[in-house]
Structures are given as structure tokens and as C-alpha cells.
Amino acid sequence: CAPLQTVPGSVAVVRTASPYFELDGRLSATDGERAANGQIEWRHAQSTDQWTAYSPLGQIVARLDSNAAGAELMLADGRRQRAASASELLPALIGVDLPLQRLPGWIQASPQADAEVRSLDEVGRPSLVIDQGWRIDYTEYLNPAADALPRRLEISRGDARVRLVIDRWTLQP
Amino acid sequence: ADAIAQLRQFVSVTRSAEGEFEQTVVARSGRKPQQAAGRFAFSRPGKFRWEYELPYQQLLVGDGERLWSWDRDLNQVTVRPIGDALGATPAAILFGQGDLEKDFVLGEGGDSDGLSWVDASPRKAESSFESMRIGLLDGQLKRMELRDNFGQTTLIRFTRLQANPAPDAGRFRFVPPAGADVIGTP
Numbered sequence: 001c002a003p004l005q006t007v008p009g010s011v012a013v014v015r016t017a018s019p020y021f022e023l024d025g026r027l028s029a030t031d032g033e034r035a036a037n038g039q040i041e042w043r044h045a046q047s048t049d050q051w052t053a054y055s056p057l058g059q060i061v062a063r064l065d066s067n068a069a070g071a072e073l074m075l076a077d078g079r080r081q082r083a084a085s086a087s088e089l090l091p092a093l094i095g096v097d098l099p100l101q102r103l104p105g106w107i108q109a110s111p112q113a114d115a116e117v118r119s120l121d122e123v124g125r126p127s128l129v130i131d132q133g134w135r136i137d138y139t140e141y142l143n144p145a146a147d148a149l150p151r152r153l154e155i156s157r158g159d160a161r162v163r164l165v166i167d168r169w170t171l172q173p
Numbered sequence: 174a175d176a177i178a179q180l181r182q183f184v185s186v187t188r189s190a191e192g193e194f195e196q197t198v199v200a201r202s203g204r205k206p207q208q209a210a211g212r213f214a215f216s217r218p219g220k221f222r223w224e225y226e227l228p229y230q231q232l233l234v235g236d237g238e239r240l241w242s243w244d245r246d247l248n249q250v251t252v253r254p255i256g257d258a259l260g261a262t263p264a265a266i267l268f269g270q271g272d273l274e275k276d277f278v279l280g281e282g283g284d285s286d287g288l289s290w291v292d293a294s295p296r297k298a299e300s301s302f303e304s305m306r307i308g309l310l311d312g313q314l315k316r317m318e319l320r321d322n323f324g325q326t327t328l329i330r331f332t333r334l335q336a337n338p339a340p341d342a343g344r345f346r347f348v349p350p351a352g353a354d355v356i357g358t359p
Contacts, residue, residue, distance in 0.1 A: 026229070060323040074323075076323075077322075078322065163247050163249065
């Protein structure tokens, strides 16, 4: 595998993933054939998640709600779909099947302990993480601080690729 | 009032236009309203340019056959056939064929805010939005309010609208920038 491209002399900064966050951003996802892109909002709490996809005109195109009891996908045309968990429905929303237990850590550039931080940037933040066969490239952070959250990242594996620009982060203290 | 007559006049007289818009999206939940602004142009049927400059750069271009969308930050272009995707959407008011009654039930919405309003609801039940109001003044389109099926309302104010400008074919052509990812069925 690729040699460790850590910026010489940079030490991994300790980062902790927040159990609650809200993000507003823009996402493009493709599995090689289908492609989805648009504005997305994700509210994540300990055991509940809500993803909302918007059209450029700000209309809600789809909403996926999930909690301990199960998950429901609601589309703008009224169609609804239920499932035991959000991971069965997320592909219908963004077109790519992502591991949902790992996603909150990936999105905050605070991967779980068993993930491999392949390279760091000059401030000691992850720039490339490999986890469960997925590659997460952190191409931009919000600001130069060591605990800054990512502004742009790309998650890929084989033909599947999700590119996300995060315009607004809200973390609950 | 006679807002419907004004709308019909606008659709028949304004075969093309260019101008600027401001957009505010108000969510039913307590979420902060989202402001956006940019420029637009259209030439019926099916040709349009909807360019967001704020809060970020995003461009939608209909070249008559395909809908191109480009996001600078994502550095990605998606393209898909327009087909009848335009038909029952709010965009049809601006860029559609002009036979509104085919896709919408129109009703007089009375006068307010100095404008005459048309209430329009899509004929097809499974449309992507619930209802729309179109505000006109002296036969000119001034505002549109779209309510989606989740209680989200988008307000669009046409701060400038120049009807039937000199034609500029390049305006409705889109060439993906070098290095941008192009996804979809061109």
C-alpha cells in the first residue's frame, strides 16, 4: 500500500467525535451508473438521524428519518418506504451504500480507533483515512485550528464515490 | 386583480427574459431561513440559465434538451435529459411551453403586497410541490412562492426582469469546465 505520506514532523492531534451535530452542505454521490447531487442536511443524535435532500430551489425532495425503532424514507411525491434501519434506505436517498456506524466519525474527521489514519496534514489532522475498505480524503478543513471540522471530503470505494462540501456545522455542547 | 389574465399575458408576451432574483427558503421547523441570490435568463421553451452567486456558486442550464447543473465547490457537473421534467415544476412558469393550464389548476389569489396573485396547484397528484403563488404587477412577473409537500416555502423575488432581450445563444449552452467531473447521461 502507499507509503505513509504524513507531513514530516506532524503529530496526530487527538480529535473527538461529537455525539450530536447538524450539518448543511452539498453532496454529490455516484455508484458508477446512477448519480445524485444536491443540497443536504443531516441531523445526528445518539440514536436518531434525519437526512433531508433539497432541490436548488430549496424544496425538500426527500427526507429519511431513523431512530431505534426503525427508519422511514419520505419522497416529495408522497411515496413512503419503511425499513428496520436507515442503512437499508440511505442508498435510495444518496445512491451509495455507506456504513452508517462509521459515517459520523468520518464526517468529523475523528475516525474510530480501528480505522487507519494513512496521512496527516501539517496541523496533525487526518488528510487520508482508510476504514473498512473505504478511502476518506479530507481536502479542506473549515479553519487552520487543530480541532477544526472538515469543509470538504470525499468518500470512495471502487466505483462508489461521495463528495461533500459542508457549508454549516452545528455542534451541541 | 385579473391576475390570471396578467399571467397569461406574461407567458405569451415574454418569450424570453434575463434578470436577477433573490430567494429565501423558510422551513416549517425553526431552521434559519436560507438566503440565496443570483441571475437568471430564459427563452421558451426549455432554454434557461439559473445562476446562484450567493451563498455559493451553482449553475443550472437548460439547453432545450438537457439540464446541466454545476457546483463550483464540488467541481462537478451533472447532466440529464430535460424530457418532461420541466412540465409540472415551478420552472414551467418561466421556461415552459406556456400552456400552463395543461399542468396547473389556476385560481385568482387576490391582491396583496401591491401585487395581483395567481394560485397554481399541479394537476398531477404526485408532483414535487404542493402549491405555488405567482405575484404580478402590470403583466410583469414580480414574485413566486412555492410550497413543497413538507411545509417548506421558497420565496423568489425577481428584482430585475428585462423581457425579450437581444438573443444570445451562448447563454443557454453549457460546456463543462476543464477538470470538472461530468456525471449522468449527456
